[in-house]
Amino acid sequence: MFSSRKARVKFLLFLVGVAVFALFVLAALALSGRFIAAFRQGADPASIFRGHSLIIPEVDEARWLAFDPNLDDLPKMAEQEEIIAAYWSAWEALGRAHLTGDVSDLSTYWGGAAYDNALSSIDPDRDLTQTHSEHKLRLVFYSPDRSVIAVEDENFTITQTTEATTLTLEATASVVMTNDQGVWRIRQMTLHYD
């Protein structure tokens, strides 16, 4: 009687041990898989050249309007993606700065007078959430050396929410961006709200 009970306890302990061991094996396999994948993936080569990722916005977030065929220079597809990604990221960085009060990211996407204006618009004591969408970029000028671009961002939407109010704004922006050592930055911006 006693020995059979002892054997049952031993068997139960064995079963628990097997279960715990199996869990350990599964966890080890999952972690080693991620470890190997991380090594195989390596660094993003583009990260050497720029401080931000190339995040191309969705069409309803930002898109190019058809180019005027009379313009002398037009951006190639890769350049269009690079520019619209930088423009989108600039607005995202501004939104983050409004939300967190941390302005360290602004200089990655904003430069010159536009940077000064973006920086002075941040009030760390105010809790402001800003979202933006429906950017439609119309090309005005693109320099032959691919270093300067002027665009008109037509009828995009900005929503600003504070404790007191929520404002939904329709705006048009005249924007000049420059390519500073591989990074596109907004250098000049004039906003018109409707």
Add this chain to the structure above:
Amino acid sequence: MKRRIIIAGVITLLLVFALALYAQRPTIDVSARWLIPAGAAWQVEVMIPSATPGDVAHAVIVNGLQRIETDLLLGTGGAAIWQIPEGTLTQAGQSLLMIHYDAYDVHHTLRVIPNDTTTANLFTSANAIPAYGEASATLMLLPRDEWGNAPPDGATFAVDVLFPDGSTVEQPLTYIQGIGWTTLRTQGEPGRVRIAIAGETLANTLEIWQVAGAPADVDLRLVDDCVLADGRDLIQLAAAVTDAFGNPVVDGTFVQFAWEDGLGYGATANGEATLRIPAPGTTGTVNYTASAAEVESNPVTLTISEEPCVQ
């Protein structure tokens, strides 16, 4: 028939209800100057006759990237004044004012116009371009006022260009939406081109270089065309490379030297590339040539002699 009467009655009631609601809607009168220069002080007068003294209206103005807001304490007759100090509304464009009171709000637009242009970034698509009218560069201008605002469309700018031959040209710029540009074609011989933009409140200068064209002639010479066959001498080849107009090509132009069983390379400095190599140790003659781009020089002949050369 009865149903129609009921429907008409309901619609009438709804209309009366809507009109009653509309009649209760407070009138929010806003007066201000709706066109101001950037950075100017601004004052908004708000009047809400149906408001009770002590009520609060919320005011917001979105100026460029900045949002300024305040609570306005309404006084007698529902009046309040919002004074925005000088140097606050600095961003040109069309700003939006919103006054919010008792679940209702009104919107007005304020036009902020840029001040006189005080600074401008002047830059080109190339710092060095071939001379003689063979090439052009795009000249670009980013003008702005003391607050960083671009002038409005229609602003005119002209740049004065002084070419190396002393001739001057006034070059008009196309200016749209914050950027001005023009195509600058080279003129005359290689040399420095001075570009200046000047106005009552604006001055800036830029220099670019007109450089020689592609190699058109390579003139090769041997500094000593006769050496002793003792294998102890160095020979020096000098190739003068000029463009189609006889001007020295740009520094760093690649030159290839070639002889019967060898190759050597050099780069021009002040239009000349040189190569120093050991002289052959066997008597006889060796022909040398030099080439830059697709242009090859005249051959030059080195004599290697057992006896001292006669000069």
